[in-house]
Amino acid sequence: MGCASSAPDRTVSRGSSSLNSANEGASDAKNLKVKLVLLGDSGVGKSCIVLRFVRGQFDPTSKVTVGASFLSQTIALQDSSTVKFEIWDTAGQERYAALAPLYYRGAAVAVIVYDITSPESFTKAQYWVKELQKHGSPDIIMALVGNKADLQERREVPAQDGIEYAEKNGMFFIETSAKTADNINQLFEEIAKRLPRLLPS
Numbered sequence: 001m002g003c004a005s006s007a008p009d010r011t012v013s014r015g016s017s018s019l020n021s022a023n024e025g026a027s028d029a030k031n032l033k034v035k036l037v038l039l040g041d042s043g044v045g046k047s048c049i050v051l052r053f054v055r056g057q058f059d060p061t062s063k064v065t066v067g068a069s070f071l072s073q074t075i076a077l078q079d080s081s082t083v084k085f086e087i088w089d090t091a092g093q094e095r096y097a098a099l100a101p102l103y104y105r106g107a108a109v110a111v112i113v114y115d116i117t118s119p120e121s122f123t124k125a126q127y128w129v130k131e132l133q134k135h136g137s138p139d140i141i142m143a144l145v146g147n148k149a150d151l152q153e154r155r156e157v158p159a160q161d162g163i164e165y166a167e168k169n170g171m172f173f174i175e176t177s178a179k180t181a182d183n184i185n186q187l188f189e190e191i192a193k194r195l196p197r198l199l200p201s
């Protein structure tokens with residue numbers, strides 16, 4: 001079973017406040033809805049990151065994503081506002097590369113993932129950053145994610161390389177592990193904090 005396998009579209013609230021279901025369909029000042037796309041080489045762990053975030057699970061036996069898969073998750077922030085992430089988890093295999101614009105077009109957030117044990121995947125992440133700079137929304141929020149941080153002994157991409165590349169490109173940087181859950185919620189919480197807020201009417 002792959003990490004994205006048949007995970008249902010679920011809404012879960014975290015933190016002290018509960019969801020106001022009447023507001024789920026639309027964005028307002030307190031309840032944002034954002035389109036988020038994950039991009040990156042095949043095997044870096046995109047689907048596992050989503051599965052960990054949405055269902056709190058990790059599946060070590062993985063199937064590649066075909067085309068893309070969609071899940072959503074709502075988080076409650078400390079100020080009692082909520083953010084509903086509508087997540088497009090794209091397929092990293094080269095044969096699906098031409099489909100990517102269908103998913104990143106109109107996305108408010110792009111999460112670009114590499115594997116800290118794979119320099120090739122770091123190069124591929126830089127390709128996606130450039131592609132989004134050329135063809136993504138001009139105000140897109142980009143996060144650079146070094147995943148598989150649990151595999152320290154096999155690390156080939158120094159954290160400093162990720163930090164520097166992200167800084168140069170105005171991105172937020174974090175290292176995660178979908179396996180241990182390290183920094184997975186923090187990734188989405190940090191993104192939520194960076195979203196432009198609608199002014200209350």
Ligand SMILES: Nc1nc2c(ncn2[C@@H]2O[C@H](COP(=O)(O)OP(=O)(O)OP(=O)(O)O)[C@@H](O)[C@H]2O)c(=O)[nH]1
Binds near residue numbers: 040060
């Ligand atoms: N050790 C470790 N393995 C991970 C981690 N995240 C994912 N994996 C493993 O990496 C493999 C690929 O994970 P996926 O999430 O399917 O990769 P993907 O980026 O979605 O790949 P595509 O769908 O082909 O684009 C699986 O065997 C996972 O179990 C992690 O944080 N640590």
Ligand SMILES: [Mg+2]
Binds near residue numbers: 064
């Ligand atoms: Mg996948």
